[in-house]
Amino acid sequence: MGTFFKLMVVVTLFLASSGASVFGYSEQSKKGETSQAKGQQTISKSSEYHETKKRQAVQDKTTSSESTSLHIGSTQAKTITEESTASTTTPTVEEPVAATQATETQQVMQLKINGQFISYTNAGQENGQAIIDANPNEGATWGGVPTQSGQDNANTHFIGHNPGIFKVLFSLNPGATISVTDVTGVITHYHVTQIVTVDDSGYTSAGKYYWNQITGTDGGERITLQTCINADYNLIVFANA
Structure with a gap:
């Protein structure tokens, strides 16, 4: 083989190797970008999930507090009603009953x-x-x-x-x-x-x-x-x- 031909073979192999490397790098980059996008998507979903859980927990706490407040209000209303009833009810006062004493009348003889x-x-x-x-x-x-x-x-x-x-x-x-x-x-x-x-x-x-x-x-x-x-x-x- 001539020197020129050898040189061409070497250049061809080099170019082929460089292209494969570049292609491989490009593929890896694409895969990396895809993985990174998926990771970000996963992180985003996880954040949204946690945010949703937080909002639900806050809502549950608010609902529980409202429910408790309603319960307390109901109890207070019942107490107020009972106190009002007690204050407006006139106590029954029993009149003292005069003791009846049998008086025997003296008869004849x-x-x-x-x-x-x-x-x-x-x-x-x-x-x-x-x-x-x-x-x-x-x-x-x-x-x-x-x-x-x-x-x-x-x-x-x-x-x-x-x-x-x-x-x-x-x-x-x-x-x-x-x-x-x-x-x-x-x-x-x-x-x-x-x-x-x-x-x-x-x-x-x-x-x-x-x-x-x-x-x-x-x-x-x-x-x-x-x-x-x-x-x-x-x-x-x-x-x-």
């Missing part, structure tokens, strides 16, 4: 002794003892005027049992009031003047005699009440109108 009502029978000495023996919750007349009256200016003698309805005599003291209604319902008030203890014959332990005063009719408008203390002694209460 009754004694009222220390608040206790005792029915009696006008019996006299003939039947008085038998009546109280049959009913220890009832009294009877025995001595004095057998029919009690607050207008006869005389003594009426009442007897009753202890234990029994006349046990109340032991609660009396001089000055106490004893009220007696007669057969017509007229009430006479007597006041205790004396209380003594006598035996069955009318004598005190000191020997003073009271039998005539107990069973007699003189002495003005008065009553005498008698009950047993024991088998030997009796309690005697004298009361004058």
Whole structure:
């Protein structure tokens, strides 16, 4: 081969090699640019995604805050409504109810002794003892005027049992009031003047005699009440109108 031909071959190879290099560089550049564009596109999408997430988070927070505010407002409104209702509601005031007390009226032929009502029978000495023996919750007349009256200016003698309805005599003291209604319902008030203890014959332990005063009719408008203390002694209460 001549020198010229060799030179041409070398130049041709060089040019071919340079072209391939240039072409390769160009392709690589194009690929690099494509990759860079894709990378930028990816970054741009990622940024847009993050921006979208941020905006959504801000919106969710705002919505939650509004919802909370609405809830709080609702609670406050409910509280205000309840307070308004409470303030405008007139409390019910219960009027004090007057206590009703049963007042028992004294009936005809009754004694009222220390608040206790005792029915009696006008019996006299003939039947008085038998009546109280049959009913220890009832009294009877025995001595004095057998029919009690607050207008006869005389003594009426009442007897009753202890234990029994006349046990109340032991609660009396001089000055106490004893009220007696007669057969017509007229009430006479007597006041205790004396209380003594006598035996069955009318004598005190000191020997003073009271039998005539107990069973007699003189002495003005008065009553005498008698009950047993024991088998030997009796309690005697004298009361004058």
